[in-house]
């Protein structure tokens with residue numbers, strides 16, 4: 001039932017319609033809002049703007065990215081009639097199939113966009129992490145499209161268990177490191193007690209961030225949770241809306257699983273205006289694993305995005321950054337936190353969360369495979385379990401239920417083998433571990449010892465690395481030598497302070513937009529000076 005709908009030409013920024021979705025990131029060293037320029041160090045200027053944007057409803061998708069999307073978009077909307085029959089429900093079950101992308105999941109939607117912006121920003125390399133290997137595949141493919149080198153830190157246990165995902169990334173030209181690796185301080189510390197440490201996503205994030213920080217020509221990329229990743233995924237919901245409209249259908253429930261929350265955001269954000277409608281409310285269902293129950297058992301609080309505490313504090317549903325997720329077969333759902341925007345929406349009552357165990361989701365996946373012929377990724381099987389339960393609950397009503405089938409399970413067959421042979425353990429909520437890690441949430445505004453007059457970026461840098469940026473003293477003109485990336489915004493802000501040259505570090509990356517901004521403002525960018 002795939003109606004021919006156009007691929008969206010814009011991404012939808014829900015924060016423009018719902019400003020309350022936006023919660024500022026907090027600098028752990030100062031307790032104050034994180035300055036934009038500390039994000040520019042890691043991300044292309046355009047991505048930082050997307051991250052912080054509360055005004056622009058629709059952001060145009062660059063033509064080059066649109067051309068890549070056209071390789072697999074629009075993705076099909078399919079009806080699961082055989083599944084409906086097997087359940088014995090009058091509900092109509094549809095699924096939006098994102099597994100059709102070249103790498104087999106929705107992550108491609110952001111992978112091509114992040115690689116494109118990083119390259120255009122003048123970066124030569126991108127560092128990232130991957131758990132199950134889905135995001136690593138996406139950023140590797142996106143990077144190969146634009147001629148960017150990609151280096152991926154892959155969680156050790158996945159690296160050992162999933163060589164096929166590693167080979168896929170390497171075929172795209174990426175370098176894949178088993179994490180924890182000897183290449184970073186974060187990795188070396190973790191390897192001390194055990195060189196074969198199985199690693200974790202939090203650790204791999206720490207390694208990728210550290211590597212990107214140390215390399216002036218590099219950017220960092222991540223596969224979920226951040227606002228710009230959620231933004232890129234809104235092509236899913238926009239297309240779905242057009243497809244349902246074309247079929248004369250109105251959804252009663254939208255369902256997706258939540259790892260960092262990007263597919264859920266992409267599916268439901270374009271429908272937020274329909275939640276409180278006359279007649280039946282639109283039911284938005286976020287599905288998590290009962291082994292990583294950040295919404296159903298966690299807290300809505302400021303927390304770090306990684307266990308190395310290299311990221312700023314994000315207000316979100318979290319199990320605590322020290323939470324060590326149990327080893328379930330849904331690698332993409334093992335993250336301790338959740339997108340700030342998705343968290344806020346759920347906190348406001350725009351949507352609800354449910355949790356399922358590992359055996360429950362494999363039972364649902366197997367029923368889906370046998371009726372519809374498609375083997376889902378274990379992450380997506382969470383959505384199937386929730387959809388089946390809704391369809392049973394409302395078996396006598398003609399409700400329209402739509403779930404996002406985020407990816408196929410062809411790289412997860414060993415998990416299916418385990419299930420088929422009756423050897424799979426069920427998962428449980430690790431209550432004691434959750435209580436312990438929730439006790440480690442940071443005391444916002446209190447972790448550092450910085451004086452009130454210190455530049456927040458310096459304080460943040462010092463808190464992590466003990467090395468402050470050089471001060472402006474002794475320089476002629478405005479000293480920007482402490483910045484490894486000179487962005488358009490930085491030039492604009494620095495130019496407000498007066499006239500004269502803008503002094504930048506000898507090896508700083510000056511973005512093309514920054515260069516033209518300086519020209520427009522009549523300021524000269526002068527490289528040089530010792531750091």
Ligand SMILES: *Cc1c(COP(=O)(O)O)cnc(C)c1O
Pocket residue numbers: 105106107134135223224225257258259260261262263264332333377379380406407408
């Ligand atoms: C990464 C992943 C997820 C979870 O990530 P979100 O950002 O929450 O969407 C779900 N399904 C698949 C197939 C994935 O690769």
